[in-house]
Amino acid sequence: DAGITQSPRYKITETGRQVTLMCHQTWSHSYMFWYRQDLGHGLRLIYYSAAADITDKGEVPDGYVVSRSKTENFPLTLESATRSQTSVYFCASTDAWGEQYFGPGTRLTVT
Amino acid sequence: DQQVKQNSPSLSVQEGRISILNCDYTNSMFDYFLWYKKYPAEGPTFLISISSIKDKNEDGRFTVFLNKSAKHLSLHIVPSQPGDSAVYFCASKSGGSYIPTFGRGTSLIVHP
Numbered sequence: 021d022a023g024i025t026q027s028p029r030y031k032i033t034e035t036g037r038q039v040t041l042m043c044h045q046t047w048s049h050s051y052m053f054w055y056r057q058d059l060g061h062g063l064r065l066i067y068y069s070a071a072a073d074i075t076d077k078g079e080v081p082d083g084y085v086v087s088r089s090k091t092e093n094f095p096l097t098l099e100s101a102t103r104s105q106t107s108v109y110f111c112a113s114t115d116a117w118g119e120q121y122f123g124p125g126t127r128l129t130v131t
Numbered sequence: 132d133q134q135v136k137q138n139s140p141s142l143s144v145q146e147g148r149i150s151i152l153n154c155d156y157t158n159s160m161f162d163y164f165l166w167y168k169k170y171p172a173e174g175p176t177f178l179i180s181i182s183s184i185k186d187k188n189e190d191g192r193f194t195v196f197l198n199k200s201a202k203h204l205s206l207h208i209v210p211s212q213p214g215d216s217a218v219y220f221c222a223s224k225s226g227g228s229y230i231p232t233f234g235r236g237t238s239l240i241v242h243p
Contacts, residue, residue: 024174051229062137062235063175063220070229078230110174117229119165122174 022046026111026123033101034131041096041126043111049121051114052094054078054086056107057125063110069094101130134158135223137234144241150208152237154221157202161223165231166195166206169218178219179206211241 024045033039043052054066065078067086075086083105085097094113098105108127112120136155144150154164162183167175181188181195181204188195194207208215218238222231 053230060235063233065230068230112174114229117163117224117227119167119177119180120175120231122167122176124174125172 024111024113024121024123026109026126028126029124030127032129032131035101035103037101039098039101039128041098041109041111041128043094043096043123045092045094045111045113045121047113047115047121048091049113049115050091051116052088053112053114053120054084054094054096055110055112056080057110058107066096066109098128101128103130106130132157133234134161135221135232135234137219137221137237139237140235141238141240144211144239146213146241146243147210150206150211150215150239150241152206152208152219152221152239154204154206154234155202156204156223156232158223158225158232159202160225161232162226163224164195164197164204165222165224166193167220167222169220169236175220208239211239213241213243215239216241 027042053068055063069075069088111123114120165180166178168178169175197204218236220236221234224231
């Protein structure tokens, strides 16, 4: 399917476990982003990437790791999940200076 | 400190009336502004944008107004429809940056 996809859509994990959220886009957009959405905070940028092998921290990067070995994939890893990382996570991409295209989101619950 | 502020967490409007969603920004370097719409259990989708060289941009029922001197923009929806019920995010970018700064969103409810 064309567009931007995220998997899994829902995930429940335990505190201390490692979990990886996947993001895949088919447009060959250069720029990709990870956001988390929490009540009262809107969309907060976790990490972003300008191209394969180029990543940088956003507003709330602590506890997260990203990689981008291929243009189309941008996985987000929680190395040791904490309850404060319970959130809805959105991946997005853009080709340049225009609007972003968002994935459907992953709802993560850390117990 | 928030650079993009949506001071109304929620707005309730009657079907057929006008909905006005407001957004204020503090960074004078912002020169491109976007509105996104988000339904529950879905990702945000782009709605409309405006460059700082304009003060108005219209797309069907949606119009965005920009007041640069006041550092304020607003989204007008006329007429409002129940399907417009969603969370609306304002976002701003500066100087060719590809990274927008988002507001916290306004939840719009349009009553039939």
